[in-house]
Amino acid sequence: MEEKKDVQGKLWEVFTQKKTGAPHEHAGSVRAADKEMAMMNARDVYSRRNEAVSLWVVPSECIVASQPEDAGPFFDPANDKAYRNPNFYKTPTGVKQIS
């Protein structure tokens, strides 16, 4: 039926910002040939009901991600530094307004 291999365009990751002041959040992905088309597809797919005031599209291949299997060793420098948290410290009773 299909003679030539079908072209669906590159994969792009879409990030939406719900309102100004909010962070951009991953929404999903789209296929598109170039960045203009990726932007239009992202709008049509992920913001048909004003879900976004701002959109980012990023070629999926450009995203560098940590690997789940090294999640432990990669993140454990944070594990032994309890002194980064305010409740590590004891404040003398009666002292106020020190967070």
Added chain:
Amino acid sequence: MEATITEAQLEKEFQQKIDSGIVIEPKDWMPERYRKQLIRMMSQHAHSEVVGMLPEGNWITRAPSLDRKAILLAKVQDEAGHGLYIYSATETLGIDRAEMMEQLHTGKAKYSSIFNYPTQNWADIGAIGWLVDGAAIINQTALAKCSYGPYSRAMIRICKEENFHNKQGYQILAYLMRGTKEQQEMAQDAMNRWWWPSLMMFGPSDANSPNSAELMRWKVKLHSNDDLRQRFIDRTVPQAEAIGLTIPDDKLRWNPDTRHYDWGEINWDEFYAVISGNGPCNHERMSARVGAHEKGRWVREAAAAYAQKHLN
């Protein structure tokens, strides 16, 4: 990672994660069969969204008013969006979109058999929104809690949009039921034709659903087909009564002991006939889908050529 970790150990850990409610993300280790089953289910779901545009698209040019036309157009566009959300979620499992399309077009992948029934008159558009999308809501609300992150997130997004589909359909029928005798008959006729196929959307009875146990163990499915079907019936019957429609099932009655409706029996021969390609519109749907894909080919190729030319 130690080379001595066996497949069996990995599978055990995987099951423990699932049991403790941890959501699986694309790069996590997963049993090959979990991946395969999800690809099968999710691509079938995406295809259903896409093929589902055809029976309704049939009425866009013939909607009875400009308002109705705009609403139907928006609804059908949402379904295209649903297809795209789920295709993109399925791609995270390592299958390419072009391959999924090919599986649909060659008949290797299935889509929901409900879309192989014809839309004969305007009331059918009401029945589809109310019953077919209504059944889809029950299914999708359950899937929104499934164990695979991208699928669950796509479902949450979809569920937010489905209530509009459901309500606009119900409103079409409610309106017809307040109309002339002919309009009321038209609505009842649509009800008669769409009720049973809508119940079939939940799939075979649990006893005859070969994948169910495994899918439930993996929390890909959280409820049995029969439970979801019952939930749909319980919720839909009062809605039918409220606008004066009769459910075409003479065994249907409220059971005060179980606090559910008792109901008749699905014609499973019809279900299997439609699934295996002998429904009223299987051929028509596939040729429309493949035709649309082929007619769009030059656009995709031109866009690719343009992007290539402007790369540098």
